[in-house]
Structures are given as C-alpha cells and as structure tokens.
Amino acid sequence: MPSYEFRCRSCGNTFEVNRPMAQASDPAVCPGGHDDTVKLLTTFATTGRASAPAAPAPAGGGGCCGGGCCA
Numbered sequence: 001m002p003s004y005e006f007r008c009r010s011c012g013n014t015f016e017v018n019r020p021m022a023q024a025s026d027p028a029v030c031p032g033g034h035d036d037t038v039k040l041l042t043t044f045a046t047t048g049r050a051s052a053p054a055a056p057a058p059a060g061g062g063g064c065c066g067g068g069c070c071a
Contacts, residue, residue: 005042010034 003016008030017028028037 004028005040006030006037007040008032008034009036009038014040 001018002021002024003018004024005014005016006028007014011030011032011034013030013032015028015031019026025039027035028039029035030037
C-alpha cells in the first residue's frame, strides 16, 4: 500500500498516511487533530543494475549522416 506525505498548515507537522491509491486525494487529519493539511509532492526512484551489458556504439564514424556522405 502506498504511503503519502502530508503537512499540517496549522502546526507545521509533517506526517505519512498509508492508504490505497484510490484514496490518494482524500483529505488527511494531522496527528494533532488539525484538518488543514496539504498533500506533499513526493518522488519515487529506483536503483539497480541492468541484467545485460550496454550495447556497443555503432562503428563507422558519426555525424549527421553516419559518416558516409559528409566530406
């Protein structure tokens, strides 16, 4: 279940709420009992390794046309 971060505008407390994605936009009540909260934008990042090595660069030069017609 995803967790969403909120900040209370009344007391400044930042807190997390675990809820289904279908309820992501629902308002949340601060643990201090305040209801003036705002959902914070969170980022998600994954890290890991690729299972296959990177493909080598194509041979034969470069440039706008692959090195074949520009002289």
